[in-house]
Amino acid sequence: MTVRVQTADFDLTTEVAALRARDPKIGAVACFVGTVRDLNDGSAVDAMELEHYPGMTEKSLEHIVDVARERWPGIDVLIVHRVGKLVPLDQIVLVATTSAHRGDAFASCEFVMDYLKTQAPFWKKEKTAHGERWVDARTTDDAALARWGIEPGAIDDTKA
Template identity: 65%
Template sequence: MKVSVQTEDFDLDVECAALTHGRKDIGALASFVGLVRDANDGAGIARMTLEHYPGMTEKSLAEIVEQARGRWDVLDATVIHRVGELKPGDNIVLVVVASAHRGDAFAACEFIMDFLKTRAPFWKKEETPEGGRWVDARESDDVAAEKWKGR
């Protein structure tokens, strides 16, 4: 399992290759990459800054991955989240899950993202033409995380 909070960019192909290197038991890799959009809530976004809680962030991500391992057949996983200043088109977050079968890989990947969005201590501040603004948490993200309770 790999969890990283970093300012540097990441490469999906490199991370996938690292997960599968030297093993033949992986039948499925599911990945998600989140990027910075150039617009949000009706305003243009020139750039954004990702703040986090050093120490708690890494623990929180590791716990979320552990929860996913407890629910699905996860052989390995990688979670990378960038912090610092980012601009539209930049990568923000990467989740890759390796499993024997696609069902576990898809579900665990979505679960990790849904819980990351609502549990991991990151905050986005957007620079718009009207100035800087902290992004409000979305109710839809809470709903997305809640849906896993009944499964």
């Protein structure tokens, strides 16, 4: 497991190569890269500021990985999440999972991203022509987590 929260950008090829090099039994790698959109809720986005609590955020991400590993034993997970000021087209997050077979890689990657989106302690503020605004969680994100059998707010990250 690798979990990093950083201001610097990441290189997908380098990150995936390092993840793959850890285990010769890997038969599948699934990746998700999230980027800053130039439009959100009908307004042009000039920039996004991501904030977090150092230490607490990493523990929360590690907890998410632990839950995924309970569901898909044998997977490996990489999470790289950026913080600080980002602009449209900048990469925000990388979630990559590996497994012996593609089904577990796809499912675990999607699970980790759904879990992260709703449960990880990040706060996003968008800068638009109309001023700054905090980005609230979407009901679609809660629904994505619920399809895994997890209700929003039901997760106890205090043990992380």
